[in-house]
Amino acid sequence: MPAPLEDVQSFLAGAFQRPLPVESEPALAAACGEHVTGNERLTPAEQVDIYRRQFWLRHYDSIKDDHPALLHVLGEDAFEAFCQAYLIAHPPRTTSLRDLTADVVSFAETYPGFPPERRGLAIDMVRYEHAFVEVFDGPDTPPLDVARLQAVPESAWETARIVLHPLLVRMRLGWPVHSIRFAVRDGTGPELPSAPAPVAVAVYRKDLVIHYEELSDAAFELLEALALGTPLVPAMNRIAEHADPSEAAALEADVGTWFQRWASWGWIVDVVE
Amino acid sequence: MIKQGDVKRLGLPDLGVGVGLRIPHYPAIFEQSPKVDWFEIISENFMVAGGRPMANLDRVLERYRVVQHGVSLSIGSSAPLDREYLTKLKTLHKKVRSPWVSDHLCWTGVPGANLHDLLPLPYTEDVVRHVARRAREVQDFLEVPLALENVSSYLTYTASAMTEWEFLTAIVNEADCGILLDVNNIYVSSYNHGFDPRAYVDNVPHERVVQVHLAGHTNRGKYILDTHSDHVIDPVWDLYRRTCELVGNVSTLVEWDDEIPAFDVLLAEAEKARVIRNEVERARAA
Numbered sequence: 282m283p284a285p286l287e288d289v290q291s292f293l294a295g296a297f298q299r300p301l302p303v304e305s306e307p308a309l310a311a312a313c314g315e316h317v318t319g320n321e322r323l324t325p326a327e328q329v330d331i332y333r334r335q336f337w338l339r340h341y342d343s344i345k346d347d348h349p350a351l352l353h354v355l356g357e358d359a360f361e362a363f364c365q366a367y368l369i370a371h372p373p374r375t376t377s378l379r380d381l382t383a384d385v386v387s388f389a390e391t392y393p394g395f396p397p398e399r400r401g402l403a404i405d406m407v408r409y410e411h412a413f414v415e416v417f418d419g420p421d422t423p424p425l426d427v428a429r430l431q432a433v434p435e436s437a438w439e440t441a442r443i444v445l446h447p448l449l450v451r452m453r454l455g456w457p458v459h460s461i462r463f464a465v466r467d468g469t470g471p472e473l474p475s476a477p478a479p480v481a482v483a484v485y486r487k488d489l490v491i492h493y494e495e496l497s498d499a500a501f502e503l504l505e506a507l508a509l510g511t512p513l514v515p516a517m518n519r520i521a522e523h524a525d526p527s528e529a530a531a532l533e534a535d536v537g538t539w540f541q542r543w544a545s546w547g548w549i550v551d552v553v554e
Numbered sequence: 555m556i557k558q559g560d561v562k563r564l565g566l567p568d569l570g571v572g573v574g575l576r577i578p579h580y581p582a583i584f585e586q587s588p589k590v591d592w593f594e595i596i597s598e599n600f601m602v603a604g605g606r607p608m609a610n611l612d613r614v615l616e617r618y619r620v621v622q623h624g625v626s627l628s629i630g631s632s633a634p635l636d637r638e639y640l641t642k643l644k645t646l647h648k649k650v651r652s653p654w655v656s657d658h659l660c661w662t663g664v665p666g667a668n669l670h671d672l673l674p675l676p677y678t679e680d681v682v683r684h685v686a687r688r689a690r691e692v693q694d695f696l697e698v699p700l701a702l703e704n705v706s707s708y709l710t711y712t713a714s715a716m717t718e719w720e721f722l723t724a725i726v727n728e729a730d731c732g733i734l735l736d737v738n739n740i741y742v743s744s745y746n747h748g749f750d751p752r753a754y755v756d757n758v759p760h761e762r763v764v765q766v767h768l769a770g771h772t773n774r775g776k777y778i779l780d781t782h783s784d785h786v787i788d789p790v791w792d793l794y795r796r797t798c799e800l801v802g803n804v805s806t807l808v809e810w811d812d813e814i815p816a817f818d819v820l821l822a823e824a825e826k827a828r829v830i831r832n833e834v835e836r837a838r839a840a
Contacts, residue, residue: 283676283678283680283711283712283713284713285632286632286675286676286680286681286684287632287664289676289711289713290631290632290661290664290673291632291664293673294663294664294667294669297669297671298667298669314712315712316711316712316713317709317710317711317712318709318710318711318712318714320710320746320747320748322776322777323708323776323777325709327776328708328709329709331708331709331777331779332669332671332673332708332709335671336669336670336671339670339671340670372667373667373668373669373670374666374667374668375668376598376626376636376639376662376668377598377601377626378598378670379602416605417605417606418602418603418604418605418606418607418608419603419604419605420603420604421603421604421605486605489605489606489609
C-alpha cells in the first residue's frame with residue numbers, strides 16, 4: 282500500500298531542505314529508498330540530493346541577486362554561510378521569491394557569524410540593499426503636482442500634513458554602504474572602509490529607476506517628523522530647538538530648496554490641509 | 555456532451571513560434587520591435603504591485619500577444635490550493651488576456667514550505683483523481699483554459715503504477731484540460747529514467763496539446779539537469795518534428811532562462827522551430 286501523498290511530500294520536502302548531502306545522513310538515505318526508486322546510475326539518496334542541491338543553489342542565487350554588495354563585503358564563503366543560516370532560520374514559505382528576504386534585516390541584526398570587524402558594515406549593507414527590494418516593485422503613487430504645493434497658503438503650514446511617498450525609505454547608516462553598493466554595481470570592486478562614516482540616505486523610485494540621495498541631519502530629521510504626521514512648521518520648530526542659531530537660520534533658508542527638490546523627485550504625494 | 559478534448563488544440567489558436575520574455579531582452583524588444591509571433595511570461599514575475607515589471611509588461615502588451623505560464627500553482631500538492639495566488643493569477647489574466655494559462659504537473663511545496671521547484675508526482679490512480687479534481691477547480695475559477703506541462707524529473711517513485719504519459723493522459727482527460735508538451739523535458743526525463751521518448755510523444759492525447767516548449771539542458775553524465783541554458787539539441791528537435799507530425803501546427807515556445815544569450819540568438823533558435831513546422835506542414839499537404 283503506497284504511503285499517502287501528504288506523507289511522501291512531507292518527507293521529501295524535509296530532505297530537500299537539509300543543509301548537508303543526503304548521503305551524509307545514513308538513516309535519511311535509507312528512508313529515501315522507501316519512496317524513491319533510484320536506477321543503475323544513481324541511488325535513491327543521490328536522486329533526492331539533486332533536488333536538495335538545487336534548493337540551496339536557487340535560494341542562494343536569489344539572495345545574491347538582491348544583495349550583491351553584501352557578497353562583496355563578506356566574500357563568497359561568509360556570504361554563503363550567512364545565506365544558509367538565514368534560510369534555515371527563515372525557510373521560504375510563499376510562492377514569490379521576492380518574499381524570500383522579508384526577514385533578512387532582523388536576522389542580520391542578531392546574526393553572530395559576521396566577522397567582528399565587518400559586523401556594522403554588513404548589517405548596514407543588508408538594511409540598505411533590502412530597501413532596494415522594497416522599492417523595486419511596490420505600488421506606484423502619483424507625485425503631488427508642484428503647482429499644488431506652491432498654492433498652499435503659508436498659514437496652512439502650521440497644521441497641514443505632508444504625505445510622503447510610501448516607497449520613500451529613509452535610514453541612518455553608520456557606514457557609507459550607498460557608495461560601496463554603487464561601486465559594486467558599477468563593477469569597480471571597491472575597497473572596504475576601515476572606519477565608520479555616518480550618513481543619512483533616502484532610497485526612492487522615480488520613473489521606474491531606483492535612486493538614492495544623501496541627506497543632511499536636519500533634512501533627515503525633518504522627513505522623519507513629516508512621516509509621523511507632524512505639520513511642517515511644528516516639525517521645523519522642533520528641529521530648531523536642538524540647533525544653534527546659525528543652524529536654525531540655515532534650516533529656514535534650506536527648507537524651500539529641499540521641498541522643491543523633494544517634490545521634483547516625487548517624495549511628496551499629498552498635502553492634507 | 556462535447557468535451558474540449560474532441561477538438562484539435564481544444565479549439566485554441568496556433569500562435570506560431572514564440573520566445574520567453576526575459577529581462578536582458580527588453581532593450582532589443584523596445585528599441586527594435588522585432589517580429590516575434592508571441593511572448594510567454596512567467597506569471598509570478600508580474601504578480602507585483604507596480605514598478606518596472608508592470609511597466610515593461612504594459613509596453614509589450616501594446617505590440618505583442620502574450621501567454622501566461624506559471625511555476626507556483628502546485629497542482630499536485632497535498633496542501634490546499636492557494637486562493638490568494640489564484641486570485642492574483644486571475645487579476646493578471648484580466649490584463650494579459652492570455653488565450654490559455656499554463657503551469658506544471660507537479661508540486662512545489664507543503665504547508666509552511668515553498669521549495670520553488672517543480673517536483674514530480676507518483677503516477678498512481680489516487681494522484682490522478684487528486685490532481686484532476688484540483689485542475690477542474692482551477693480552470694473553473696480562472697475561467698480560461700488550463701494547460702498542464704510535463705516536468706523534467708530526477709527521481710521516480712516506488713509507488714508509481716503507470717508510465718508518466720499514461721498519468722498525464724489520465725489527468726488531462728479527467729480534468730478536461732490541455733497539455734503543454736515540453737519535448738525537452740520528455741527527453742531529459744527519458745535519459746534520467748530510461749524510457750523511450752517517442753513512446754511519450756506518440757501516446758499523449760494529441761488533440762489536447764495546445765502548446766509545446768523547447769529548451770536546452772545540461773548533461774552531467776549520470777543525469778541531465780534541466781537548466782534551460784543552451785541551444786536545443788538535435789534529439790529534441792527530432793521529438794518536436796514528431797510532435798508536429800502528430801499534433802499539427804501548435805503554438806511553440808523556445809525557453810532560455812539561464813546564461814541568456816543575445817536576443818537574435820534566441821530568435822534564431824525560434825526560427826529553427828518554424829522551419830520544422832513548415833517542413834512538416836508541406837509534407838502533410840503533399
